[in-house]
Amino acid sequence: MSIPTLYIVVQFLRGPGESWAHFAQYLLPIYLRNSLYLLLACGVLTILIGVGTAWISTRYEFPLRRSLEWLLILPLAIPSYITAFAYAGVFDYGGSLELLARGLGLEMPKLDIMNIYGLIFILSVSLYPYVYVACRAFFMHQSQNLLEAAQVLGDSERRSFFRLILPISRPAIVGGVVLVAMEVLNDYGAAKYYGINTFTTGIFKSWLDYQEPITAVYLAALLLVIIFGLLLWEQLQQGRKRYTSGTKDRKRLVRIRPRSTRRCFFTLLVALPVILGFIIPVAQLIYWAFLAFDVINWSDIFTMVWHSLTIATLAAACCVCFAVALLFTSQWNHLRSINKLAKFGVLGYAIPGAVIAVGVYVPSLFFEKWLIGVVKTTFSFKIGLFLTGTTVALVYAYMVRFLAVAHNPIAAGKQKIQATLSEASQSLGKNPVATFFKIELPLLRTALLSAFILVFIDVMKELPLTLILKPFYLKTLAVEAYQYASDERVIESAFPALMIILTGVLPVIFLNRLVRQD
Amino acid sequence: MLLEINQLTKTFDAGRVKALAGVSLQLAAGKIYSILGESGSGKTTLARLIAGLERADEGSITLGGSLISSIATHLPPEKRPIGFVFQSYALFPHLSVQQNIAYGITTLSNWQERVEEMLQLVELKGYGKRYPHELSGGQQQRVAVARAMARNPELLILDEPFSNLDSTLRIGLRDELFKILQRTGVTAVFITHNAEDALAISDEIIVLLEGQLLQQAAPQELYQQPATPYVAQLFARLLPLSKKVLEAFSFEPASDKKYFLREHDFRINQTADYQSTATVRQMTFMGKYYLLTLDIGGQFLQIQVPQPVPEEEVTLAWSAVDLLVF
Numbered sequence: 001m002s003i004p005t006l007y008i009v010v011q012f013l014r015g016p017g018e019s020w021a022h023f024a025q026y027l028l029p030i031y032l033r034n035s036l037y038l039l040l041a042c043g044v045l046t047i048l049i050g051v052g053t054a055w056i057s058t059r060y061e062f063p064l065r066r067s068l069e070w071l072l073i074l075p076l077a078i079p080s081y082i083t084a085f086a087y088a089g090v091f092d093y094g095g096s097l098e099l100l101a102r103g104l105g106l107e108m109p110k111l112d113i114m115n116i117y118g119l120i121f122i123l124s125v126s127l128y129p130y131v132y133v134a135c136r137a138f139f140m141h142q143s144q145n146l147l148e149a150a151q152v153l154g155d156s157e158r159r160s161f162f163r164l165i166l167p168i169s170r171p172a173i174v175g176g177v178v179l180v181a182m183e184v185l186n187d188y189g190a191a192k193y194y195g196i197n198t199f200t201t202g203i204f205k206s207w208l209d210y211q212e213p214i215t216a217v218y219l220a221a222l223l224l225v226i227i228f229g230l231l232l233w234e235q236l237q238q239g240r241k242r243y244t245s246g247t248k249d250r251k252r253l254v255r256i257r258p259r260s261t262r263r264c265f266f267t268l269l270v271a272l273p274v275i276l277g278f279i280i281p282v283a284q285l286i287y288w289a290f291l292a293f294d295v296i297n298w299s300d301i302f303t304m305v306w307h308s309l310t311i312a313t314l315a316a317a318c319c320v321c322f323a324v325a326l327l328f329t330s331q332w333n334h335l336r337s338i339n340k341l342a343k344f345g346v347l348g349y350a351i352p353g354a355v356i357a358v359g360v361y362v363p364s365l366f367f368e369k370w371l372i373g374v375v376k377t378t379f380s381f382k383i384g385l386f387l388t389g390t391t392v393a394l395v396y397a398y399m400v401r402f403l404a405v406a407h408n409p410i411a412a413g414k415q416k417i418q419a420t421l422s423e424a425s426q427s428l429g430k431n432p433v434a435t436f437f438k439i440e441l442p443l444l445r446t447a448l449l450s451a452f453i454l455v456f457i458d459v460m461k462e463l464p465l466t467l468i469l470k471p472f473y474l475k476t477l478a479v480e481a482y483q484y485a486s487d488e489r490v491i492e493s494a495f496p497a498l499m500i501i502l503t504g505v506l507p508v509i510f511l512n513r514l515v516r517q518d
Numbered sequence: 519m520l521l522e523i524n525q526l527t528k529t530f531d532a533g534r535v536k537a538l539a540g541v542s543l544q545l546a547a548g549k550i551y552s553i554l555g556e557s558g559s560g561k562t563t564l565a566r567l568i569a570g571l572e573r574a575d576e577g578s579i580t581l582g583g584s585l586i587s588s589i590a591t592h593l594p595p596e597k598r599p600i601g602f603v604f605q606s607y608a609l610f611p612h613l614s615v616q617q618n619i620a621y622g623i624t625t626l627s628n629w630q631e632r633v634e635e636m637l638q639l640v641e642l643k644g645y646g647k648r649y650p651h652e653l654s655g656g657q658q659q660r661v662a663v664a665r666a667m668a669r670n671p672e673l674l675i676l677d678e679p680f681s682n683l684d685s686t687l688r689i690g691l692r693d694e695l696f697k698i699l700q701r702t703g704v705t706a707v708f709i710t711h712n713a714e715d716a717l718a719i720s721d722e723i724i725v726l727l728e729g730q731l732l733q734q735a736a737p738q739e740l741y742q743q744p745a746t747p748y749v750a751q752l753f754a755r756l757l758p759l760s761k762k763v764l765e766a767f768s769f770e771p772a773s774d775k776k777y778f779l780r781e782h783d784f785r786i787n788q789t790a791d792y793q794s795t796a797t798v799r800q801m802t803f804m805g806k807y808y809l810l811t812l813d814i815g816g817q818f819l820q821i822q823v824p825q826p827v828p829e830e831e832v833t834l835a836w837s838a839v840d841l842l843v844f
Contacts, residue, residue, distance in 0.1 A: 420608035423571050426595040427602040428622030429669060438621075442612050 001322075001348060001400050004359025005224070011214065011362075012221030019212055023219070027202060031219070035198045035226070038120060038184050038191075045124035046180045047173060049273050050131025055161065058139040061257040062266040068274065069136075073129045075277030077504030079461040079478065080126040081189025082497045085485040086281035087113055087122055088193065089288065096284055119194045125277035127183050131176035138172035139165070144253050157256075178234045185223060186352040188464035189482050199223045200464060203354040207468070213362055220355035227350050282501060288494035296495055300475070304496055308460055308477045308503075311391065315398035316455040319406035320448055322399060326407065327414055328436060349404035353397075353465030360397040361469060364388050394469045401465060402458050406451040413447025414440070453507040460503050477503075520547040520705050521568070521673060526577035528563050537563040539729040540577065545673075545707070550699060552708040552716035554752065555726035564726065565675045565709045569602045570595035582672055601666030601674040601704075605681060607658045609650040615661050616646035622669045636664035640698060656691050663695065667702060674699070674706045680715055692718060713752040717741075725749050747778060750842050754780040757819060766815040767792040767836075776844045781821050783840035790835035798830055 016024075056062075057069050075083075090096045091113040101108035113121070142165070150160035188200045197205075199219055206215040258266070348356060364387040375383050387393045417440060425435040441448075463478050470479060477496040484493035521544065528538040538560045545551055555561040566572045568579060570586065570593060579587035581600070586593040595602075609618050619636050623629045637643050640660035650658055659679060666674055679695065680688040696719050699706050710716055716723045717737045725732040725740070725748075733745040744750035747758075759777040764770075769792055771777055799818070800811040807822040812834065 418606060418608060420604040420606055421610060423569075423595070424602065424604055424608035424610075424665075425621070427569055427571070427598075427600065428665065429596045430622070431594065431596050439610055443610075 001403055003363060004356050004397070004400055005348075005351060007363045008217055008221050008224060008355060008359045011217040016215060016218045019206070019210055020215055020218060023202070023206065023215055027197065027205075028219075028222075030197050031199050031202045034116065034191075034196055035185065037116065038123065038196075038198065039181050041120040042123045042127065042180060042184050043177050045120065046128040046131045047177055049124065049128040050176055051135050051166070051169070051173060053128075053270050053273060054132050054135035054139055055165065056266050056270055058136060058253060059256060060263075060266055061255045062263040062270070064267050064271070068267070068270045071274045071278070072132055072270065074274065074505060075126050076129045077457070078126065078278065078281055078497075078501050079189065079463065080123055080183070080187055081193060081463060081482055081485075082285070082493075082500065083126045083277070083281045084119070084122045084190035084193050085481075085490055085493060085497070086284040087118070089284050089490060090280060091118075096287060114194045116194075116196050119190060119196050122190055122194075123184055123187065125273060127180045128273055128277065130179040130183070131173060134172045134176035134179075135169055138169050139253065142168075142253055147253070174234055178230055181230050182227070182350055182352070185227065186354075186464065188354060188467070193485065199226075200352055200354045203358065204464070204467075207358065213358065216354075216358050217362065220352075220358050223352060223355055227352075231350060282498075285494045285498050285501070288491045289498055292491040292494055295492065300480075301495055301499075304475045304477045304480050305499060307475050308499075311394065311398075311474065311476060312456045312459040312503075314391070315395050315402070315459045316406070316452045318395055318399050319402050319455045320410070320451050323403060323406040323410050323451060324444075324448070326403075327411055328440070348400040349402065351401070353401055353462060354468065356397050356401050357465045357468035360393055360400065361388055364393050364396075388469075389471050391471060391474065394466065394471070394474070397465050397469050398455075398459055398462070401462070402455045405454045405458055409447045409450045409454065410444060413444050413450075417443050453510070457504050457507055460500055519544045520582060521545040522580040523564075523568070524578045524580075526564070526567060526579065527575045528560075528567060528572060529575055536729050538567070541726070541729070541731045542577075543724055543731060543734055545705060547672075547705050548703055549721040550696075550706045550708070550719055551722050551724060552710055552720040553724045553726060554710055554713060554716045556711055558728070559726040560729040561709050561711075561726050562677060563729075565602075565677055565707065568673070568707070569600050569675055570598050571602075599669070599672040601669060601671035603659075603662045603666050603674070603676040603679060605678040607650075607662040609658055609661055609665075611650055613649075614646065615642065615648050615650070615653070618650070618661055619646075619665045619668050621665060632668055636668050639667065639701065640664045656687065656694075659691065660694075660698075663698060667704065672705065674704050675709065676706065677709045678711070679708065680710070680712070688715070695719075717753070725752065744842065747776070747842070747844055750778060750780070754782060755822075756842070757781055757784075757821070760817055763814050763817045763819065766794045766817070767834075768794070778842040778844070779836055779840060780842070783836055784821050785835045786823060786827060787829075787833050788835050789833075791838040793833055793835035796832055796834045798827055798832060801827060 053072055057065060057072070088095075091111050092098075093110070097111075098108050112118070146164065146168075147160055150164045151157075155163060185199065187198070188204060191198045192201050192204070199222065203216045203219050203223070206212050206219060257263070351359075368385055368387050372383055372385075375381055387396075421439055421443070422432075422435050425439045426432070430438060460476075461478055463482055466476055466479050467482070470476065477500045481493040481496040481500065484490065484496070523541060523543050526538055526541045527536075529536050541560070541564060553561045553564060563572065567574050567587065573592050574587055574589070576589060578585060578591075581598065585591055586598055610621065613621065615637075616633055619633045620629055623632055626632060633646070634643075637646055640663055642657060642660055642664070645653065645657065645661075650661065653661065663674075663676075676695075680692055692715060708716070708719060720737060722734060722736055723740050724734045727748055733740060733749050735743070740749060741753055744752075747756060750756050756778045757780075759771075759779060761771055764777060794814055796812040796814045796819070798810060799813050800809075802809040802811075803826075804822070807824055808826050810821050810823050810827060812819045812821065812832070814834065
């Protein structure tokens with residue numbers, strides 16, 4: 001799982017390619033500036049939206065709170081490049097907003113969204129749920145006693161939020177915002193569509209336009225440095241401080257019921273990110289889907305759905321099996337080294353798809369050529385390419401990227417299973433393998449299903465990695481939606497885009513129920 | 519001997535924490551044993567080593583004449599004829615009572631009969647279809663015992679079976695469990711930190727402290743002839759007697775010995791082998807008893823008495839047989 005990362009590190013040490021000087025002089029400063037600008041601005045905005053909505057929805061009672069609590073997560077079901085197309089359609093010349101204004105007899109000033117500010121807005125309304133989810137989980141486990149202690153020491157409700165709640169939620173905020181940062185750096189579709197040059201678009205440019213993989217690798221390596229810097233910062237920021245109180249008698253936060261005007265204000269405030277991040281883009285896509293109904297090639301749509309479902313199912317199943325194998329072999333063998341390897345193996349999620357694609361493609365090609373040569377000289381037998389340009393390399397790359405997504409819920413689920421259950425099984429005559437199938441696997445059912453669904457959704461949405469590695473014949477919803485939009489056939493992209501959203505939303509609802517039942 | 523343990527040693531945390539330091543003991547078939555010790559004494563580690571859930575660093579374990587554990591040998595837990603009842607019972611939550619009990623015996627041709635037999639043994643007939651969460655704590659414990667007993671183990675280990683229960687419930691369950699074990703005649707080892715439980719159910723008690731075996735003896739012997747002051751204080755409050763106090767009782771102590779009496783072995787205003795007058799300095803009502811602070815020749819001694827003592831001066835006496843000398 002770590003081959004792509006290692007390959008990139010090794011290539012980086014070997015030095016850059018021919019056009020690197022050109023890149024370094026003219027393009028790198030732009031990539032660097034844009035990427036850092038995006039990171040900073042999206043970080044601040046997602047913290048504001050994520051922390052604000054999480055605190056209001058855990059601390060206050062207001063109309064529609066229960067529905068909004070889970071609706072707030074839904075923007076995650078829409079890949080940011082789709083939100084980007086949809087908003088371009090809303091604000092475009094002759095776009096939905098202008099049509100709506102004209103219908104109401106109003107004059108709308110022209111609002112250009114296809115710039116870096118527009119991209120910041122798009123990424124922030126798409127990605128804030130990462131901060132929201134992390135903070136909400138944290139706030140829900142906070143003790144009412146802490147807040148009461150602050151209040152008897154003279155803090156008002158508002159003051160205790162800033163002086164107490166905000167500082168102690170730092171690990172949750174940082175955890176969420178690091179995920180946002182990873183996604184910002186991973187984004188290709190939205191940035192490319194809005195014409196913003198970032199590290200990831202740079203990797204594509206050097207790879208596809210300049211035909212120089214080594215420069216792409218070099219850029220990928222620089223991006224890795226930023227990523228590892230971010231991860232290091234996440235590790236170091238906590239320092240010696242502790243953010244959880246050791247008391248066992250946790251009294252859960254008591255919800256406050258504010259005055260009616262304030263309650264309505266809270267409803268509107270919390271609904272706003274849902275409207276911006278989910279309802280508006282989905283409404284725009286539905287509108288387009290109606291317009292495109294007659295021109296849609298249904299057999300194409302079915303092919304896309306079939307290909308996407310197959311590849312996502314295959315990748316999710318592989319990730320889940322590998323994660324299970326990784327977790328349990330380390331347990332059976334009592335090998336600490338495997339535990340460490342497991343940690344290294346799940347780093348992939350932090351590495352942008354484009355970087356992984358480069359790291360998978362080049363070594364795979366090298367290996368393939370070598371093997372073809374060996375087979376030809378030894379057996380006088382000619383074999384074709386069996387890795388690059390096939391689903392094997394693609395699924396392998398998905399596994400590198402999404403292993404952590406499967407690993408984390410299964411590891412958490414495994415931790416909840418008391419060690420004594422496996423020991424009891426062993427003391428009753430079952431060996432570790434039988435114990436695994438009879439006890440651990442059935443008890444991990446929910447965690448396995450969660451892991452499967454999470455990877456499935458991620459693979460359905462994935463764009464940059466798929467764009468580079470997909471076999472020629474493979475048509476996934478994500479790639480086709482992106483291609484349609486890039487070819488200025490944006491209306492036709494609505495159907496595949498809506499399909500992706502649907503496949504994202506349905507499992508989320510199902511998962512929500514499953515977790516509750518469990 | 520059914521089980522022979524020889525110089526068993528186990529460390530954790532790369533040798534930094536010594537859980538067991540060269541423990542040797544022998545268990546005879548058909549008896550009920552208790553391994554008694556406070557937390558950190560190594561009692562659970564010892565039980566887990568016997569069951570094969572941990573590997574020993576040094577020493578050996580022999581069960582029924584065959585070596586099951588040594589530096590070179592480690593028979594995995596599933597191959598040992600040992601039943602283990604966990605402190606948390608460890609019932610499989612996704613299996614019914616019946617399936618839990620059948621878990622270790624499905625290879626037997628008559629496993630269904632055996633399950634019924636076990637349900638009858640623990641008086642849970644008719645509960646087979648229920649799931650663990652539908653049972654009370656006591657019933658869950660009985661299922662755990664039935665499950666462990668179903669395989670007909672040579673040795674049954676019960677790890678702190680009463681630790682999660684309040685005192686009324688624990689006495690009831692203790693008696694119930696005792697009866698079940700007596701009915702089966704299995705050799706059983708109770709792991710406990712409660713001296714009263716150990717006294718109530720065991721043929722022999724094994725006392726551990728800081729990974730070392732202090733004494734292995736029958737309850738009466740352990741009570742009457744404790745090997746160390748630690749063993750003696752497990753069963754009652756122990757009062758150290760200084761040289762001056764002993765001299766006040768006209769007792770001539772040896773300089774290299776330490777002398778103790780259990781609190782309840784003092785008699786007030788009665789005659790015995792040794793007696794002395796004592797001044798009552800303070801009497802505090804403590805609910806169930808009165809705490810008496812006595813002055814004997816300038817030395818203070820605190821003892822509990824059931825009734826108030828109105829006199830300012832009392833006669834304090836004790837018998838020679840009660841004196842504990844170490």
